Amino acid sequence: MGQEYAVTAEFYDLLQATEHLAVTGRLLDRWLGRPEVGVLDVGAGTGLATNLLARRCAVTVHAVEPAASMRAVLLSRLAGHTEVLPRVRLYARNVQDLGLAGIADFAWCLNTMAGLDLSDRAAALRALATALVPGGRLVVQRPPTRAAEDRRDLPSWQLGGDLYSGEVTTSPVGADRVRWRFSYRVSRDGALVREESEVFDGHLATESGFDAELVAAGFTVIGTDDPDIVVARR
Ligand SMILES: C[S@@+](CC[C@H](N)C(=O)[O-])C[C@H]1O[C@@H](n2cnc3c(N)ncnc32)[C@H](O)[C@@H]1O
Structure with missing residues (x-):
């Protein structure tokens, strides 16, 4: 990864x-x-x-x-x-x-x-x-300093009528590490056009x-x- x-x-x-x-x-x-x-x-x-x-x-x-x-x-x-x-x-x-x-x-x-x-x-x-x-x-x-299971929305923006949005989910990994999954979405008229994600490992x-x-x-x-x-x- x-x-x-x-x-x-x-x-x-x-x-x-x-x-x-x-x-x-x-x-x-x-x-x-x-x-x-x-x-x-x-x-x-x-x-x-x-x-x-x-x-x-x-x-x-x-x-x-x-x-x-x-x-x-x-x-x-x-x-x-x-x-x-x-x-x-x-x-x-x-x-x-x-x-x-x-x-x-x-x-x-x-x-x-x-x-x-x-x-x-x-x-x-x-x-x-x-x-x-x-x-x-x-x-x-x-x-x-610490990691707890969490999910939060990123700010979202309209671009030419499409909605660009995202979320981050946080997961603890063992006692001193954390994993963040960033998911990005493009939607049009309420329907998902595409979705991409990337995972990052972090240290506490x-x-x-x-x-x-x-x-x-x-x-x-x-x-x-x-x-x-x-x-x-x-
Ligand atoms: C989350 S981004 C933050 C970028 C910018 N500092 C900001 O606040 O918008 C972290 C950046 O650090 C870079 N990075 C990761 N490891 C690094 C290292 N060992 N030395 C320098 N930059 C590094 C990544 O490639 C990435 O662009």
Whole structure:
């Protein structure tokens, strides 16, 4: 079972961008400041935050995104916007393999840590610490602390009279893992036209455990925010 986002990339922005941009804008207003070295966007996905960061900052935005399907959306978002293209550099790799030192004083990593197990998180946080200059700021979303059987609807949108909708079902897997099934539906006149789904595996971490992982990587926790955001200084 891969985490390729091959199915999800098509639906991610249409269903979720409105909510996502509201949260991202609020968090950037509070925590971005004025980066002077560079910005890191880890697990950049479809580039919703990459685009905002490039528009708000005068420095290079280093966007790290291993999934080709998500990079395709990110690049389409930037295509033709000659005012931001010179400031976005894209890395087609996992953050654990980033291998960059001192290139940023602000790092952003939302909705990504949950997909990494303890050992990959340690490598990811080490790579983030190396990429940040001393005093640099990290805004990161924690993995979930627990998993319970659950089902929730994603936002739905009308497109040319068709209804695009989706749902997420959550299932615990053992004591410290979780599985999310994302189902996406296109309906016309109440009848299903097509349905696609993709499954993602996640890993749980306690708040104190994740804070300790940050400290082990060389960070000092300096704040928290919603949803499940930790702010740390390198
Ligand atoms: C749920 S999406 C979130 C995208 C974006 N951060 C957002 O909030 O909209 C998670 C993204 O992290 C990427 N990702 C997964 N593992 C990664 C890793 N090890 N390093 C960097 N990115 C990773 C995935 O390919 C995917 O695009």
